[in-house]
Amino acid sequence: MIPTEYYLLLSAAVFSIGVFGVLTRRNALIFLMSVELMLNAANINLVAFSFQYGNLTGQVFSLFIMALAAAEVAVGLGIILVLYRNFTDIDVTKATTMRW
């Protein structure tokens, strides 16, 4: 049986990749994907702890989070669409009109 630590390490790795993506990439689509990665890292954590404690609540929650992630993607894609319409680009560093 694989110890829980490995799952956590995997989760941490996935989360770090997500954070790295958010911090370095300028393309809004990749941005969105990175956010999804972070979300799923949390999911892995939930499932791993649920497995360790033999409690199904964590797994049920991860299902909810997947549904939430689907809705979030829909909203995110909508935002990207509007972003493209306004700036003819989906580079997040270009959309800087809301500043001081």
Next chain:
Amino acid sequence: MTAFDFAPAIALLPFVSFLVALFGGQYLPKKGAFAGIAATAGSLLLSAWVAVTVAGGETYNEALYTFTAGLDTFELHLGILIDPLTALMLLIVSFIALLVHVFSLGYMNDEGETGLPRYYAGLGLFTASMLAFVFSNNILMAFMFFELVGLCSYLLIGFWFREDGPPSAAKKAFLVTRFGDYFFLIGVVGIFATFGTGLFAPVETASGTMASFPQIAEQAINGEADIFTAGYGAQTWMTILGLLVLGGVIGKSAQFPLHTWLPDAMEGPTPVSALIHAATMVAAGVYLVARMYGFYLLSPTALAIIALVGGFTALFAATMGVVKQELKQVLAYSTISQYGYMMLALGSGGYVAAVFHLTTHAVFKALLFLGAGSVIIAMHHNENMWDMGGLKEKMPVTYYTFLSGSLALAGIVPFAGFWSKDEVLFEALIHGFGSEGMLGPMYLLAYAMGLLAVFFTGFYTFRMVYLTFHGDARSDTARDPEPVRWNVKGPLAVLGVGAATVGLINMKPIAVLTGAEIDFLHKWVHGPDEGGWPAALSTDLVTYEELMKGVAGISSNYPIGGEQGTLLVSAALSLGLALAGVLFARSLYGVDQPTEHTDKLGGAKTLLMHNYYQDEYQVWLAQGVTVPIARAADKFDQGVVDGVVNGVSSVSLFTGSRFRRIQSGVVSNYAALMTLSLALLLVVFVVLGGGA
């Protein structure tokens, strides 16, 4: 229904006339004069009814309207107190106000003045405020109407606001009296803080008797009540409170050193001067002292100060009246001087004498001002006495009534002023010899000044009469004066008879010499011997006399030949000095072609013409002392207080302007910041041991 149920209407009627004249004046015939005449006549009738009821042995003291009811603390209310003093004063005020309204028909309407609705509105409000002040049953209400009286005097003195003089005079009157009222206000707050009540006289309520503040003060001095005294002894604290209230009195009653506004107030229309000086504004101060006399009697120091201020003012103002060239200026200084006598009487325990002099003065000073008004109409508003002369034949009604008033002012027997002034001086004399400690010498000093002022009074009064009415006419207008109508002569005739006879209400010398009981005013204030009516209010003469002997230490002593002998000597002295003044004026000015004799005074003339440089030093106080202090305070305010506030805000502004630059609009930066912060937070938690 008794008369007391209608008492509020005494003040409300002139108030209604104020509203009528203000909003409907220009549509009415005579621009609102008739509304004022009707209202003041109504007030006079109601006052007479009230006086008759009081004479029947009833008094009244009720709170009518509570505008602030405190929990576990005092209440503020409007109420009415009617005792013999109130009843007498209501009669005087409404009587003079009525005559002034009638006279205004001649002085204002017939002269074609504009802005008359404003004038009659002012007169109405003035009368209403004064009447309400007179029947106030607590000191806060008295203060409110005291201030309203001041406001109205400002409006009326500045009636001709398009000229240069009147607005300035109005502002001066307002500011100088306000300076005194500032102390009065502190006194009112002090009285409420000390006693928890501002009642002049105890009120019977369903839950028992509410004591008045003079009563509580007396108990506190006798050690029977425990009150807040700010760490002073009870009597010292009463002196402080009394002197604070006295500040307002000195301002309003134009006593030294706050008398400077009154001569300038002559810029107002002459009927207004009559109203201000005879019955309302200036009388308010003296009346206030009489109203709370039970309180002042608890403090010998305050009494001594009142007597000295009064005596000094009487002499001081009389000397300035001697050199004035304008008719109304002479009358102005005589007013200041006469109110000095009233203060002298109040300070030296002559309560009846003060009330008596207030009454007679109201009549003869109103007469003199209205007579001066008549002369001014005739002279086409030239007030310089050196342009007059010989008006005696041209305007006999004015002359004889004015003469009657002048004899009363000079104090020549049997005109009104003789009886009252003599009683004032007599009281000061006998109490000066009889009182304990420092009070006696103080009274004698005040008496000496008052006695000396009698000579000057006789002199300036008859200098005025001779210059105005006797000799040859010295200008074209004096040779052909404009005639005056019934509405001028009528009030003059009524007051002329009054000035000759009103002294008969209290002929104390004759009462003492013959034993005849004709000192009616004394009896009026005293009340019946058995269960006297003001006794329930503790504003009766018996209470006051007990306080005089028991607390203030004032008692009478007759230095020369008992009461009768002293009385005769005192009366002979004052009458002799008055006659000497009159004869001296006659010898100097009672000739066909009088010349100015003021140059013989030398340096004193300059001093007197400049009113002892009182205005100059007050202007210096304002400009040389107050302005620099105010400027320094302004600097402190702008620099230190505002500096701290501005410093705090500029720090926020500066940091804000720097910090807002992190709001770059680039999402990646925000994400980086959030990540960094989170990492930092984690590091902190690790270093600090993870909380818990």
